[in-house]
Amino acid sequence: MRVLSGIQPSGRLHIGNFFGAMRQHLQLQAEHDCFYFIADYHALTSNPSPADVARHTLDVTMDYIALGLDTEKTVFWRQSDVPEVTELTWLLSCVTPMGLLHRCTSYKEKVAQGISPNHGLFAYPVLQAADILIYKSDLVPVGADQKQHIEVTRDIAARFNNAYGEVFTLPAEHIIEQVAVVPGTDGQKMSKSYGNTIEIFEPEESVRKKIMRIVTDSTPVEEPKNPDKCNVFAFLKLVASSDELAGWENRYRNGGMGYSEAKKRLAELLIDYFKPFRQKRTELENNIDYVKEVLADGAKRAKAVARETLEKARQAVGLRK
Numbered sequence: 001m002r003v004l005s006g007i008q009p010s011g012r013l014h015i016g017n018f019f020g021a022m023r024q025h026l027q028l029q030a031e032h033d034c035f036y037f038i039a040d041y042h043a044l045t046s047n048p049s050p051a052d053v054a055r056h057t058l059d060v061t062m063d064y065i066a067l068g069l070d071t072e073k074t075v076f077w078r079q080s081d082v083p084e085v086t087e088l089t090w091l092l093s094c095v096t097p098m099g100l101l102h103r104c105t106s107y108k109e110k111v112a113q114g115i116s117p118n119h120g121l122f123a124y125p126v127l128q129a130a131d132i133l134i135y136k137s138d139l140v141p142v143g144a145d146q147k148q149h150i151e152v153t154r155d156i157a158a159r160f161n162n163a164y165g166e167v168f169t170l171p172a173e174h175i176i177e178q179v180a181v182v183p184g185t186d187g188q189k190m191s192k193s194y195g196n197t198i199e200i201f202e203p204e205e206s207v208r209k210k211i212m213r214i215v216t217d218s219t220p221v222e223e224p225k226n227p228d229k230c231n232v233f234a235f236l237k238l239v240a241s242s243d244e245l246a247g248w249e250n251r252y253r254n255g256g257m258g259y260s261e262a263k264k265r266l267a268e269l270l271i272d273y274f275k276p277f278r279q280k281r282t283e284l285e286n287n288i289d290y291v292k293e294v295l296a297d298g299a300k301r302a303k304a305v306a307r308e309t310l311e312k313a314r315q316a317v318g319l320r321k
Helices: 015-028 040-046 050-067 084-093 098-102 105-112 124-134 144-164 204-212 231-239 242-254 259-285 288-317
Strands: 002-007 033-038 075-078 139-142 172-175
Touching (some): 015 050, 084 288, 105 124, 259 288
Parallel strands (some): 139 172
């Protein structure tokens, strides 16, 4: 099966990105034909600075490689290096009803977060559909809250196929049932827009300081505590062994434990978890030419698939006869 996913270069990747998506992407490499891209076209909807787009693209690439991306097996590229996707976006736009886009919740959510509304943000689902369809994707791993993205893609593909013949394979969503919802240091979902993140490769001392600032309630040390409502325990579930986690749960429920003790242990576990990947990340920072080669090779491989699909779509609508 061909698996496709993209990630925006909107800043340094954090542990919410890793446990929420990246870890699953890396695991899927073992059994599937994986196509992963850096969604720099999508990132432009929030009007970032050109320097940030370029820098964050390289950062994302280095993070993925350091964490275990198989550059020989997995196709990994920069979205804008395959411009065929923008032409397909136009072809799909011409069969996409306005009502369908008006129903998409992502646009409303981002505007509510303060992002200035623009056509790119509104038409984002069509570009996303082109990303998925142009590479003949079978599975698109998403969390349950992102299911609408795949439903919209299937709807657009079906409308195109009904109008012009069976051009596109309708993808099946791959819901990550075990996807981790990682809290930020303030208790909200970890997000760069909330300023509550812990970066994957953040300096160790900075990691410790941020963890000690994680928001907890005011339950006294001697009193029992509810681990299910504790942000620190939510982090522990990501990195502690099952035996250690059970021990912490008992200590929470029995009382006599302060949150600072759990935070200190969490810092140790989190730093140890990513420590094996830090050396590789540093090596990549000193070999940017190799990082760029990975993207160029991935674009070449992705473009070969994209051209074939786009040509089929062109012929279907009458642009090639």
